[in-house]
Amino acid sequence: MIRTINNLGNYVLTSIEEIGRTFNLLLIIAWKILLPPYQIFPIIKQIYFIGARSLTVIIISGVTIGMVLGLQFYNTLERFGSVGVLGSAVALSIIRELGPVMTALMVVGRAGSSICAELGIMRISEQVDALECMAISPDKYLVAPKLIAGILCVPLLNFVFNVVAIGGGYLVGVVLFGVAEGSYVNGMIDSVVWADVRLGLVKSLIFGMLITLICCAKGFYLHLSKYGSQGAEGVSRVTTDAVVISSISVLFFDFLIGALMS
Amino acid sequence: MENTSAISISNLDVDYGSRRILSNISFDIRQGEIMVIMGGSGSGKSTLLRTMLGLKKPSAGHINMLGTDICHASQKELYKLREKMGVAFQGGALFTSMSVTENIQLPLREHTKLDENTIQIMTRIKLDMVNLLPYENLMPSELSGGMKKRAALARAIIMDPKLLFFDEPSAGLDPITSAELDNLIVMLKETMRMTIVVVTHELESVFAIADRIAILGDGELIQVGTPEEIKSSTDERVINLLNRTPRENIVDGDVHLQRLTRDNQ
Amino acid sequence: MKSKLSAESNYDVLELSGEIDLHYSPQLREMILGSLKNGNSLLINMAEVSYIDSSGIASLVEGFQTAKTANLSYGLLTISSPALQVLTLTRLDRVFTLYDTVEQFQSQL
Numbered sequence: 001m002i003r004t005i006n007n008l009g010n011y012v013l014t015s016i017e018e019i020g021r022t023f024n025l026l027l028i029i030a031w032k033i034l035l036p037p038y039q040i041f042p043i044i045k046q047i048y049f050i051g052a053r054s055l056t057v058i059i060i061s062g063v064t065i066g067m068v069l070g071l072q073f074y075n076t077l078e079r080f081g082s083v084g085v086l087g088s089a090v091a092l093s094i095i096r097e098l099g100p101v102m103t104a105l106m107v108v109g110r111a112g113s114s115i116c117a118e119l120g121i122m123r124i125s126e127q128v129d130a131l132e133c134m135a136i137s138p139d140k141y142l143v144a145p146k147l148i149a150g151i152l153c154v155p156l157l158n159f160v161f162n163v164v165a166i167g168g169g170y171l172v173g174v175v176l177f178g179v180a181e182g183s184y185v186n187g188m189i190d191s192v193v194w195a196d197v198r199l200g201l202v203k204s205l206i207f208g209m210l211i212t213l214i215c216c217a218k219g220f221y222l223h224l225s226k227y228g229s230q231g232a233e234g235v236s237r238v239t240t241d242a243v244v245i246s247s248i249s250v251l252f253f254d255f256l257i258g259a260l261m262s
Numbered sequence: 263m264e265n266t267s268a269i270s271i272s273n274l275d276v277d278y279g280s281r282r283i284l285s286n287i288s289f290d291i292r293q294g295e296i297m298v299i300m301g302g303s304g305s306g307k308s309t310l311l312r313t314m315l316g317l318k319k320p321s322a323g324h325i326n327m328l329g330t331d332i333c334h335a336s337q338k339e340l341y342k343l344r345e346k347m348g349v350a351f352q353g354g355a356l357f358t359s360m361s362v363t364e365n366i367q368l369p370l371r372e373h374t375k376l377d378e379n380t381i382q383i384m385t386r387i388k389l390d391m392v393n394l395l396p397y398e399n400l401m402p403s404e405l406s407g408g409m410k411k412r413a414a415l416a417r418a419i420i421m422d423p424k425l426l427f428f429d430e431p432s433a434g435l436d437p438i439t440s441a442e443l444d445n446l447i448v449m450l451k452e453t454m455r456m457t458i459v460v461v462t463h464e465l466e467s468v469f470a471i472a473d474r475i476a477i478l479g480d481g482e483l484i485q486v487g488t489p490e491e492i493k494s495s496t497d498e499r500v501i502n503l504l505n506r507t508p509r510e511n512i513v514d515g516d517v518h519l520q521r522l523t524r525d526n527q
Numbered sequence: 528m529k530s531k532l533s534a535e536s537n538y539d540v541l542e543l544s545g546e547i548d549l550h551y552s553p554q555l556r557e558m559i560l561g562s563l564k565n566g567n568s569l570l571i572n573m574a575e576v577s578y579i580d581s582s583g584i585a586s587l588v589e590g591f592q593t594a595k596t597a598n599l600s601y602g603l604l605t606i607s608s609p610a611l612q613v614l615t616l617t618r619l620d621r622v623f624t625l626y627d628t629v630e631q632f633q634s635q636l
Contacts, residue, residue: 037372126355133315134369135344374549376582380556383585387617421549422580453612454580 018225022217025139026209029147032140039145046149050111050212054157057106062161065102066168069093073169074177083177087184088191090169094162095196097254100203103158104211104250107150108243112215115146116242119219120235124228128220143216150212151205158204203257210253211246218242267326268293268425268457269314274323276306276313282481283309287323289476289486296451296458298468301478302503310478311429311461315349316340328424345373348418352429354410356402356417362389363398366417373421388416391446407434415443419450426450428460432467444470465504469493477503532558537636538568538600540629544575547583555583559590568600570632576610584617591623600636602626 073089119142122128131138166188173179218225218238227234269291276284284306291297301307312318314325316332325332330343356365363385370381389395392412402410411431418426431447432440444467450456462468468475468489475492477484479499485492492500528551531542539562547555562569569590573579587603594601602624606614614620626632 122357125353126351127357129315129317130349130351130355130357132317133344133347133349134372135341136368136372137341374582376549376553377556379589380552380582380585383588384581387581387584387588387619390618391616420581422582449616453609453616455578 042145046145051153062164063168066165070169070172084183087188091188099162104207116215116219116239120222154208155204270326295473298472305478306481348423350414350418354414426458542572546578552582556586572604574605
């Protein structure tokens with residue numbers, strides 16, 4: 001009994017420590033990127049890794065989700081005789097909810113896991129120590145470009161997702177089921193307002209920062225976590241953790257932001 | 263030899279959590295000398311090295327390096343000092359996303375505004391010194407263990423630092439390369455006036471290169487002295503270390519039988 | 528590092544003294560390349576050099592290469608012991624042409 005409470009207490013304490021450390025990393029980087037030297041090229045490189053490489057996954061999942069939405073909404077709306085609002089339904093769901101969330105989750109799987117693993121491996125093979133000893137700040141040199149790239153890329157990928165998903169819905173609704181093209185498109189234009197777009201944008205910015213920060217911090221601070229001395233296995237465990245926690249955070253903040261901004 | 267200290271360690275205590283790894287370590291490393299730090303496994307020599315590099319904060323004590331107390335220095339002061347330091351880590355710690363040349367050039371690109379040609383020539387000079395010039399465009403994953411260590415050394419000396427640190431330089435190297443490395447270390451000290459700290463096990467290298475030797479055991483400093491002083495030491499632990507005497511494992515016969523045949527719990 | 532550049536009849540002499548390290552080597556490089564760009568052969572007097580690091584050596588090497596391409600003469604005069612040690616360490620003692628007297632240099636212009 002006491003043991004369980006002990007373990008629980010331990011777990012809570014280490015989790016709080018970790019959250020604090022992660023947030024601290026964000027503050028350190030926010031401060032350091034304001035000072036020279038400015039690392040433009042590494043940021044561009046990271047934008048390529050995170051953004052360009054995720055593009056295929058985003059397009060495929062976007063089209064698919066759009067098609068699924070088209071299918072499901074059509075099915076439901078038909079029962080009420082309101083297939084005319086298909087365009088609105090698909091667009092609003094994508095722009096407000098599914099676009100930001102799915103984009104973030106895809107990027108976590110595609111780029112977040114590799115970021116975490118890369119930083120973790122660098123940590124245990126003393127590459128991070130080597131940077132420190134060369135008077136190169138590892139958080140500025142390694143983590144900051146990834147963080148900045150993440151905050152920039154995720155909203156952009158979100159935009160791509162939105163476009164192809166709405167296209168997917170069109171494919172199913174208009175092309176497949178014969179909903180009037182005019183009502184799909186005009187319904188969408190009429191019902192989507194700036195508040196919806198703004199919500200999606202805020203979400204994707206926050207998600208971008210969140211998932212990159214969590215994945216970077218998990219890998220970068222591997223040596224301070226309980227997996228620190230496990231070598232390669234530790235890296236794989238911390239990466240799994242990072243993906244799980246990032247994903248859950250996205251879902252949690254999705255609700256929070258939605259509640260606060262409605 | 264000048265008698266000024268390059269590194270001055272006083273009353274150093276280092277802990278990992280509740281475990282005391284180093285207790286009350288005090289000794290000096292003089293400018294322009296090669297100090298070898300030796301000790302058995304678990305003696306704390308890696309921790310001592312990490313603390314000297316500023317990677318670990320001690321629980322008590324001071325380390326004064328070239329005028330800066332690194333245990334109480336700001337990050338800015340620490341980084342300024344590190345530009346005069348070179349470190350060759352045990353596994354090389356080369357950056358896997360860059361070629362050998364890019365690895366070696368990194369400090370130059372980050373800290374100096376030297377012309378491209380100058381950087382190029384300096385890199386090749388250092389590569390040649392460690393016999394890696396034919397491999398300058400290879401990636402670290404394409405190098406053998408010995409080559410990685412040599413590349414790490416080239417990277418450590420690229421800025422001609424005043425302080426050079428080696429973590430197990432000869433581990434895993436063939437005898438010839440190991441001897442070449444020893445020669446290089448001695449030449450670096452003499453020609454470039456470097457103060458060099460080497461943490462190692464390899465006895466042959468130790469006596470080939472050391473001006474002085476510091477022996478650690480169980481987190482304490484057992485002895486510091488010249489090779490002659492160490493060789494003629496009367497401390498049992500030092501003698502055992504030098505003679506490679508295996509640790510004795512005296513066990514009662516019955517107890518041992520019990521240990522071998524008891525049920526696993 | 529202190530330096531003095533003087534022009535002789537058909538070549539320049541660059542006298543160096545003191546320590547040449549990361550801070551001064553760009554300056555050294557400028558002077559060497561400047562001389563050579565004007566089409567002058569160059570003799571570098573290293574007698575008073577107390578210390579030279581690899582950035583300084585790199586400047587000397589670049590000068591040598593530039594001189595070779597431009598078909599100009601290039602040499603080091605009365606190289607000091609510390610400087611010679613560094614050249615030997617970096618295996619460049621056989622690359623440069625080392626002269627003991629000015630006459631030797633002049634004779635092969």
